[in-house]
Amino acid sequence: MLSWRYSLNGKEFDKVAHTFLLQPGRWVLQGSWLERDGLPINVKGMTLVAWNRDNWFTMATKLIFPGSDRPDIALQYKGRLDVGARQYTFLLQHNILGQVEGEGWIGLDTIVQRYWVLSDRERRSGFETLHRVNDDSYYLTSGIMAGHYLTITMEASLERQRTN
Numbered sequence: 001m002l003s004w005r006y007s008l009n010g011k012e013f014d015k016v017a018h019t020f021l022l023q024p025g026r027w028v029l030q031g032s033w034l035e036r037d038g039l040p041i042n043v044k045g046m047t048l049v050a051w052n053r054d055n056w057f058t059m060a061t062k063l064i065f066p067g068s069d070r071p072d073i074a075l076q077y078k079g080r081l082d083v084g085a086r087q088y089t090f091l092l093q094h095n096i097l098g099q100v101e102g103e104g105w106i107g108l109d110t111i112v113q114r115y116w117v118l119s120d121r122e123r124r125s126g127f128e129t130l131h132r133v134n135d136d137s138y139y140l141t142s143g144i145m146a147g148h149y150l151t152i153t154m155e156a157s158l159e160r161q162r163t164n
Contacts, residue, residue, distance in 0.1 A: 017106070018106065018111060018130075018132055019132075019135045019136070019160060020049070020111065020130055020132070020138050020158060020160070021049055021057065021059065021104075021106075021111060021130075022081075022106070023049070023051075024049055024050050024051055025048075025049050025160055025161070026046065026047070026048055026049075026160070026161040026163070027046070027047040027048075027049070027138075027158045027159065027160055027161065028044075028045075028046055028158070028159050028161055029043070029044060029045040029046065029047060029061075029063070029140070029156045029157070029158050030042075030043070030044050030045075030156055030157055030159075031043055031140070031154060031155050031156025031157060032154070032155055032156070033063075033065065033070075033152070033153075033154050034152065034153045034154070035151065035152050036149070036150070036151050036152070041065055041067075041068045041070065042065065042066050042067065042068070043063055043064070043065055043154060043156060044063070044064050044065075044066060045061055045062055045063040045064060045156075046061070046062055047059060047060070047061040047158070048060045048061075055080055055081055055082055055083060056078065056079070056080050057077070057078070057079050057080070057081065058076070058077060058078050059075075059076075059077040059079075060074075060075070060076050060077070061073075061074070061075040061077075062074050062075075063075075071096070072095075073094070073095060073096060074094075074095040075092060075093070075094050075095075076092065076093045077090050077091070077092050078090060078091050078092075079091070079104070081106075086105060086106040086107075087103065087104065087105050087106070088103065088104045088106075089101070089102070089103050089104075090102050090103070090104065090113075090115075092115060094117075097117045097120070097124060097144075098117060098118070098119075098120070099117070099118045099119070100115045100116065100117050100118065101115060101116060101118060102114055102115030102116070103115075109131060109132045110129060110130065110131050110132070111128075111129070111130040112127070112128070112129050112130075113127065113128045113129075113130075114126070114127045114128075115127075122146045122147065123146065123147045124144060124145065124146050124151075125144075125145050126142065126143055126144040126145060127142060127143055128140060128141070128142040129141050129142070130158070133157075135160070136159060136160040136162075137157065137158065137159055137160070138157070138158040139155075139156075139157055139158075140154070140155065140156045140157070140158055141153070141154070141155050142154045142155075
């Protein structure tokens with residue numbers, strides 16, 4: 001598990017790392033999806049995170065839209081985070097956007113990712129912010145842009161599923 005020391009008002013603290021992304025696990029997502037000029041719709045999903053011994057991670061997410069005709073979204077990430085680092089890069093295969101590259105920063109209580117779609121005429125890009133509520137819960141806000149215009153936003157809670 002990643003951790004680091006930081007200073008605040010002259011006091012030193014050890015900060016234990018995030019449980020999302022930095023530890024293998026299964027997370028359930030539930031929230032709302034909003035497209036430009038549309039009404040919010042429910043979104044549900046599951047994210048699986050795995051690590052190998054060489055500091056590479058994989059993350060697979062599937063999003064579904066109950067009661068909607070919107071197609072499911074499947075995302076497959078592969079990234080690398082060196083020991084002690086707080087920044088990482090990743091490749092993402094997105095079933096709608098195609099091939100995507102991105103980077104992430106790990107803050108004290110927040111993980112921020114930004115990404116851009118490769119070879120895309122619409123110049124689509126996006127961002128995600130995951131704020132830790134506690135070790136088993138995060139709050140996600142994300143957006144997708146085309147050029148300079150926000151086209152989609154999502155807000156959701158992520159809850160870790162404990163294995164017995």
